[in-house]
Amino acid sequence: MNLQPRYVLPLLLALAACGGPEDFDAPADAVGQSEAALTTTRVRLMAANISSGNLQSYDPGEGIRIFQGVKPDVVMIQEFNYGDNSATAIRGFVNTAFGTGFSYFREAGAQIPNGVISRWPILAAGEWDDTAVTNRDFAWARIDVPGPKDLWVVSVHLLTADAATRNGEAQQLVNLIKANIPTGDYLAIAGDFNTDSRSEACLTTFSQVVSTASPYPADRNGNTNTNAARAKPYDHVLVDADLKAYQTATVIGASSFSGGLVADTRVYSPISEITPARSTDSGATNMQHMAVVKDFLIPSDTTTTPPPTGSTAITAESEDNGTAASADGRVGNGVAVSGAVGSSTDADWFSFDAKAGGSVTVSLSISGTADLDWYLYPASNTSSYLARGYTANNPETGSATLPSAGTYLVKVVGYSGATGSYSLKVTASTTVIDP
Template identity: 45%
Template sequence: MSQHLPLSKRAGLGSWLMFPLLTLVLAACGEGALEGDGAGDGLLESGASLTDVRVRLMAANITSGNLQSYDPGHGARIMQGTKPDVVMIQEFNYGDNSASAIRGFVDATFGPGFSYYREGGAQIPNGVISRWPIIDAGEWDDTQVSNRDFAWARIDIPGPRDLWVVSVHLLTASSSVRNTEAGNLVNFINANVPAGDYLTIGGDFNTDNRTEPCFSAFSNVVSTSGPYPADKNNNTGTNASRSKPYDHVLVDADLRAYQTATVIGGSTFPAGLVVDTRVYSPLSEIAPAQSGDSASSNMQHMAVIKDFLIPVDSTDAGTGPVTDAGTGPVTDAGTGPVTDAGTGTDAGTGTDAGTGTDAGTGTAQVFINEILANEPVSDTAREFVELVNVGTGAVDLSGWTLVVGTATKHTFASGTTLGAGSMLVVFAGATGIPAGLTNAVAASTGSLVLSNSGGTVTVKNRSGATVDAFTYTNALSGTDGVSMNRSPDVGSGGTFVLHTSLSSLTTSPGKRVDGTDYNGGGSGDTDAGTDAGTGTDAGTDTDAGTGTDAGTDAGTDTDAGTDAGTPTEPVITAETESNNSAATANGRVAAGIRVSGSISSVTDEDWFSFTVDAPGTATVSLSMPGSADLDWFVFSASDLNLYVARGYTTSNPERVSFNVSQPGTYFVKVVGYAGAMSNYSLDVTGAGVVRP
């Protein structure tokens, strides 16, 4: 997701000053207090004032082994030994990539107090790890590549300014492609990053030299001039052979003014450090790193570190963050919604609960029913918040507000009314409203800024009282294009779950979870039962087990996408565009029927659906002509973030068999590795894969 703020980075960058006090390195870090990290690395002995805070930034594409992951441990030891505060990390894969696996990696490498953001749905995701709280994060679309985006985070470092961090992995294809990526990223930064905050861009640029055009583009927002980080031999190269400057930590002029030498133990690196364990001496200074870590199999990059000494108020220095980013706001999202005008939570207790939808009588019951924070293809206009009124009376929303975090993002216009048994959706931008959807409005501020890493959405009435609030985590917002929805749908007491766990649809703005129109009443809502039959259509859905909402009644499901036993989707034999997401997937792929397709650009990705009606072994095979390298990933409809299986080697065909434990709908995503393009043939077979 991207963020739209009123201020942008200044275009020009001036000269910078070197302060020989402390160091800031762009590195993989997380939230937490400052204590315990400076005593052993020699940084606090350099004469720094107690009102200055050392920030170490690291750029780290230091995976090893055959899986582009941190499982082998070489990269983790390098990060442990150099103690970065903030890491811009690439190829952020570990274990099964579940939330618990990634959390475990961060805890073991940096500590349980660190926070992180990892982009969702990417083959080799970018991310940010931080000692201090990440207060907002998301991804901006990299149009030149299909298996990762630009991951960004806004970090609450000590002092009055926030630090904006962008983790990038530019394409190897050509310098012109990298220049395009740089130009696009600069546009995102200018549109979203306040001029008064600090900015750093770091990661794997894959640049062959320091005169590539992308540096000219980046110079509009960050400093690209020397001196450059180096190892003990003054070598500034960062690829495995140390001949090319692949990796960088670039900062804006405001931050570069506070750059200081990187000091580790008794060693000092005036412009920052290129970490190569093969030449670092004494190695004990960066223990537990080992001399062979940088020479490990398939480690193609060296980590890069820069240090900064940032002035803060004396009340901030050394104390760490005052609040825990994980605690959320004071409002308890678990308390559920309240009714308008203080009439209580029971729709039957209003002044005239039996009179139906007359705005002058009845009692409104308004709450948040659905939120899309992780919009598809980084089109932030498509973020939305859906409100529903399951009460017996309409409510005048004039002057009500929708608040994200602490920022008011939408004020409802005078005369806005939400009828009984009605929904209203607030989209981030007018272009995000689907064609034909009439019960929707665009946010009055032009954006919602719903973070992929978690946040709080609050609805307030015109007097400022909270009507409903919900705090969500990355578990509900980490999947591209998949919303979070109450379960049961339109149930005021329901908990939020991934939309795909309720329906074959990824979202359903302005409608029930199965895509049908909403005509009043609650789905399993204990309050809705008190006025069944008096609302616009309450009598038809007071029983969640037999209601018309297919998403909550698997036994009478009319949606073929979630009823594996009787799929009604036509069988396909060829790909049709656009099928670049699970929501637009081509389907159904049937067992024994080959499907032809084509990856036609470096950003193209093709999605297909298939149905499994019994547990067992399934096999996916992808054949390409010639030497093209295409990869595939299989996802279940219930989790579009964590793949079930993948074919990602250089084999042709890419054929893998895997166990399918649950019947249901599954998706195959086909992508080109490192920008590869080719025609292909796709086959999905197995005893449980439904045939034509």
């Protein structure tokens, strides 16, 4: 995969705030929040240009209360300003509005920046230039949602100028998506489109990569429009066909919204369902948009716990090692193991024993240009990885700290159906893993 331009998140057990101009932050335990061993996982997406007051910011607090009440999992946010906009201020806003476990990305150098806030780890993020405007860009993120696919999201704020300008922005973004985002992953484009109608040309352009068809989110009274006067459909959450197939009703308390929710606190009833939001919040000074919400039930990783291991260090995989329960063992300290991912559904599992907790390095050298990845698990819990090698690098190398003695597993799999041969190596001090 060639993601240009991109801000790639290195493999770490803990994600920390990145230096440099862009603001990209995740809590220290974010990577531990990996695929849950559930049949499905509810994912609530929100488009949110719900700043208020005179400074296009979230300082006044009405938008924060709406976030707290609706409880989205992934937010494509516009006008992402708070306090002095320092990393400390933005981290504090995310902690208050969503929780300390959420990650975020905020574009750099913009007057009214776009951003992404996520319950799940943000694996990579960045901004693509919107050539029609100078005070914001397209902010994108690749998110490690539960299950075998990643979710790519783009936070947009199209110009109010005219429909032709918005259509130009849409075509620009569609071209970037086609060039950079794998078709096998989920995709959502969401935010403030400033569209005057649902027949506007930019929505036809976006339909090349996402669905713009009904059902549309609505408020308690069935109104699908999203501007402050509730007369125009300014805001959207648009997803690709494979994610749309999993759309489900947005359920809050005893209320259910079959096509999703337009969150207007002025008409929401009972308002207690979205406490601490207040009925006056959506009518706040200069809150020009309503938040838009859609829910999805996506398939989750159902890998179960299994196995250990023999005593002889192996140098080549032995099929069938396609499940955790049939993992090849054992991988010796610093001993290269050759193998191949032979099909889009193939996964190779290997095991090793640690005598004590400590640092290990996993390296996956790949033949040719195949994009293969690895995951490191404790054998006692294969629903939650400790670390992963999940970039387009060759070799895919990363380090992790094993918490204790025990059996650990490494899974090798192709990204988005990739196949190819490889050499896997796990290395550590001999006080941690035997040769």
